[in-house]
Amino acid sequence: MNEIREQARVAYDRTLAQKNLAQRMAARMILAHAGGLWRCDQEFLAVLSCYLHDDEIVLLDSQGIPRKVQPLELFKAAKARNQEMLNEWLVAYAELARTRTAKDV
Amino acid sequence: MYKGACIIANNTGDLDYIGLAAINAQLIRQHLDIPVCLLTADPGDHPGFDHVVLLEERPSSKRSMIKGDTHITYVWKNDHRIDAIDHSPYARTLLLDADYLVLSDLLLPLLDCDQPFMIVDSVHDITGRHAFAGMKRVPDGSIDQRWATVMCFDKRAGSIFDAAAMVRRDYGYYAAMFDWPVKPFRNDFAFSVAAHLLAVPKLPFSMPQLPPDCTVQADNNGLKISHAGNVLRWKGDLHVLNKDIALDPSILEPLVGQATHS
Numbered sequence: 001m002n003e004i005r006e007q008a009r010v011a012y013d014r015t016l017a018q019k020n021l022a023q024r025m026a027a028r029m030i031l032a033h034a035g036g037l038w039r040c041d042q043e044f045l046a047v048l049s050c051y052l053h054d055d056e057i058v059l060l061d062s063q064g065i066p067r068k069v070q071p072l073e074l075f076k077a078a079k080a081r082n083q084e085m086l087n088e089w090l091v092a093y094a095e096l097a098r099t100r101t102a103k104d105v
Numbered sequence: 106m107y108k109g110a111c112i113i114a115n116n117t118g119d120l121d122y123i124g125l126a127a128i129n130a131q132l133i134r135q136h137l138d139i140p141v142c143l144l145t146a147d148p149g150d151h152p153g154f155d156h157v158v159l160l161e162e163r164p165s166s167k168r169s170m171i172k173g174d175t176h177i178t179y180v181w182k183n184d185h186r187i188d189a190i191d192h193s194p195y196a197r198t199l200l201l202d203a204d205y206l207v208l209s210d211l212l213l214p215l216l217d218c219d220q221p222f223m224i225v226d227s228v229h230d231i232t233g234r235h236a237f238a239g240m241k242r243v244p245d246g247s248i249d250q251r252w253a254t255v256m257c258f259d260k261r262a263g264s265i266f267d268a269a270a271m272v273r274r275d276y277g278y279y280a281a282m283f284d285w286p287v288k289p290f291r292n293d294f295a296f297s298v299a300a301h302l303l304a305v306p307k308l309p310f311s312m313p314q315l316p317p318d319c320t321v322q323a324d325n326n327g328l329k330i331s332h333a334g335n336v337l338r339w340k341g342d343l344h345v346l347n348k349d350i351a352l353d354p355s356i357l358e359p360l361v362g363q364a365t366h367s
Contacts, residue, residue: 011335016233020313023229024341027310028211035219039309062309063220092340102336105329 010102017096025089031081034069036061040078040085048075108216109140109155109195114203115147117165117180124354126203127153131361133207139199139216144185144192158192160185166289177348186253186292187273190266200256204350208327208360209341211310212255220306221261224296225252227311231339232332236316243294245284248301252312253292254344268299313339317346323359 031038038044039062051057051071061067099105110133114126123145130141130153140155146162163184169176189200197216201207215223226249230236243250258265272279272295280287285294299305315321319332327340350357 010331013233013335013337017337019233020231020337020339023311024209024313028209028341030211030214030309032214032217037214037218037309063306065306099338105336105338 012099012102012105014096014099017099018093021089021092021096025085025092028088029082029085030062031078033074033077034067036063036065036067036069038062038074038078040082042082045075045078045082048078106140106194107196108199109142109193109197110137110199110201110207111142111144111189111193111195112201112203113144113160113185113189115145115185120179120348120351121354122203122351123147123151125351125357127151128354128357128361129201129203129205129207130154133201135361135363136207136210137199137213137216140195142194144189146185156194158194160188160192164290179348184273184290186256187266187269187295190258190260190262197259198257200258202254202344204346205254205312205342205344206328206357206360207342211342212257215257215308220257221259222265222300222303222305223257223308224300224305225255225312226250226300226307228252228314228344229311231313231315231343232319232330232335232337234316234333237314243283243285243297245282247283248297250293251297251300251305252344253296255312256296265296265299265303265305268302269295272298312344313342314344315346317348319347321345321347321350321356323357325359325363327360327363 029040031040048071052075054071056068057071058066058068112126112129114122116123126143133139133141142156142158143151143154144158144160145151146160148159151157165180165184167178167180169178199212199216228237240250242248273290276290277287279298283294315330319330322329327338328343330337330339
């Protein structure tokens with residue numbers, strides 16, 4: 001009986017779990033390339049895709065430092081990192097969706 | 106040796122920081138695939154590390170920390186971090202607290218970029234209670250607070266460490282200037298001043314951190330964290346302020362050997 005009472009008292013915050021997951025995966029979407037750090041999110045991939053026919057361009061990295069990069073090479077690496085992380089995110093999200101109460105945690 | 110991680114750890118009273126560092130060394134090899142060096146003032150045999158560097162004793166001070174419904178007071182030997190640049194055996198070093206658990210490849214990009222010095226500049230409370238919201242700036246609010254828990258540097262970072270050593274040398278003066286306590290010595294504050302003086306760029310992510318009033322269990326699915334009647338699951342890097350893991354590092358052993366996950 002005490003165990004049931006204890007379990008009833010413990011709460012599981014699903015919104016917090018999803019927020020934590022999003023923050024954790026976004027942090028891991030960072031790639032080191034050409035000496036800089038790049039956040040490989042959708043916006044960055046969209047920007048890079050504008051320069052795919054250029055040999056070399058200058059872009060600000062995620063720390064606000066200008067870097068000379070070869071856009072196609074960076075695009076390929078950034079796309080790979082983005083998809084790697086989004087796949088992990090998808091699997092973890094599905095796992096969270098199955099977790100409904102504290103006893104499932 | 107080009108890249109590697111250093112952990113500074115000294116045992117104090119019941120707190121087994123070296124045991125905690127040894128478990129973390131296994132986690133670092135597992136997730137980052139780099140060698141690990143222990144920097145310690147404790148003489149003796151310390152298995153589990155690729156390198157061990159013996160440091161000279163430095164002054165220590167007492168510190169209190171919440172533990173469950175009570176608190177513990179312990180001797181805090183945390184004065185060696187500023188000397189790490191001279192003692193690291195690696196050309197590029199990831200310097201970590203023993204209680205920063207490496208459970209993903211989050212920190213790997215720091216080792217591969219060309220900045221001479223990087224330090225954590227923001228943290229977030231994974232329990233959602235914003236326990237660290239008041240620590241965005243040093244106590245007088247004049248400059249950003251940095252977190253010396255995670256730093257990455259190479260041998261070009263000497264000026265940063267010199268600036269932090271300057272703060273350590275005249276700590277009372279800087280304590281009066283920035284309105285922080287004279288004791289205990291805080292590496293976070295010394296490196297906050299150094300990073301401010303030398304305009305160190307900010308990292309593009311914040312450090313996940315766990316307040317000291319939480320309890321931590323490890324199993325084959327990561328960390329299970331209980332806080333104020335709530336429970337959550339965590340599967341990534343985490344700075345754990347709860348001292349239970351230093352009192353009994355073996356509670357983290359289930360994490361060793363787990364597949365790399367998010």
